[in-house]
Amino acid sequence: MTSQSRRSALRTTLGGAATIWLASSMDFAKPKPRLSFSTLGCPAWSLDTILKTAVSSGYQGVEFRGLTGQLDLTKCPEFSTAARAAETRRRFAGQGIQIINLGSSAQLHHADTGKRTQHLDEARRFIDLAQQLGCPFVRVFPDQLPPTQSRELTLRLISDGLLELGNYARPRSVTVLLESHGELTRSDLLSQIMTAADHPNVGLIWDVFNMWADSHESPDDVYRKLKKFIRHTHIKDALIENGKHRYVQVGQGEAPLREAISALVADGYTGYYSFEWEKLWHPEIEEPEVAIVQYPKAIAPYF
Known part of the structure; x- marks a missing residue:
């Protein structure tokens, strides 16, 4: 040569x-995708088991939707006082796990003054707890379109409630997130609500399966319309059999998760992909010791 x-x-x-x-x-x-799981999927687990599983399975966050059967987190001993909340916060932070979201049961569609006050008060209690935990988000529901009141009134009640809660959350460094849920999973209705509730401390949780299964909109269309509001996601998969959902591990169902995740990644989404395994509502599905542990591996191919 x-x-x-x-x-x-x-x-x-x-x-x-x-x-x-x-x-x-x-x-x-x-950047690697940030993964969390909702405690809706492990209703019998103790705080110790939740934290241990999050660490050992490769999660970066946990969102609390109840604890050991109690959905009102403010009544749980682990969160019932500022001192106990601070200790829980330290335990999770010490293991590198962020408490990313608190799932309240607050519904914003109610016109009845008594019911509305009750639900808004619950949301405020969760916001206060989120502040103590250093948790950035609190989830609320839209949730229904009651036939006894006009659609426009319902949408206005929801957006007004979000603005009221956003104002309460702002000095506490918390953001209130409306989940695409119940009878409000259409992107046009959610866009109308969120546009009217334009506030720096108000955002949206995109439950990919809920919106696809209920409204049959493509994830690309949904994301294009709602991306400016999305702060968090709920990920689950299911097979639709005889008009009913049978929840299965991610990748084994019909949900268009690849399309949704591709849209998020392409646009630079840096929030969490949170596994919402609905074990509390569907006790017949796979145990959390299997489903929650497997999720990080199941979702990896989508990235």
Whole structure:
């Protein structure tokens, strides 16, 4: 081989190595998806088991939707006082797990003054608890379109409630998130609500399966319309059999998760992909010791 040929071969080899190194570096620098799970999927687990499983299974966050059967978190011993909430916060932070969201049962569609006050008061209690826990989000429901009141009134009640709660949450560094849920899973209705409730401390949880199964809209269309409001996601999968949902592990059902996740990733979404395994409502589905542990591996191919 001539000297010129050797120099040419060396440049080719070094160039190839540099390309491989650059590609590897770019892949290494690519942010990994942040994963959490909802305690809706493990209604019998203690706080110790929740934290231990989150750490050992590779999660970065947990969202609390009840604890050991109690849905009102403010009544749980682990959260019932500021001191106990602070201790719970320290335990999770010490293990590198963020408490990312508190799932209240507050519904904003009620016109009845007594019911409305009750639900708004619950949301405020959850916001106060979120502040103590250093938790950024509190979930509320839209939730229904009652036939006894006009649609426009219902949508206004929901957006007004979000604004009221957003004002309460702002000085506490908490954001109130409306979940696409119940009878309000259409992107046009959610867009109307969220536009009217434009507030820095108000956002949306995109439950991909709920919106697809109920409104039959493509995730690309949903994301295009609602992306400016989305702060958090709920991920689950299911088979639709005889008009009913049978929940299965991610990747084994019909939900268009790849399309939804691709839209989120392409647009630079950095929030959590939170596994919502509805074990509390559907006790017949797989045990959390299997489903929750498997989720990080099940969702990995989508990225």
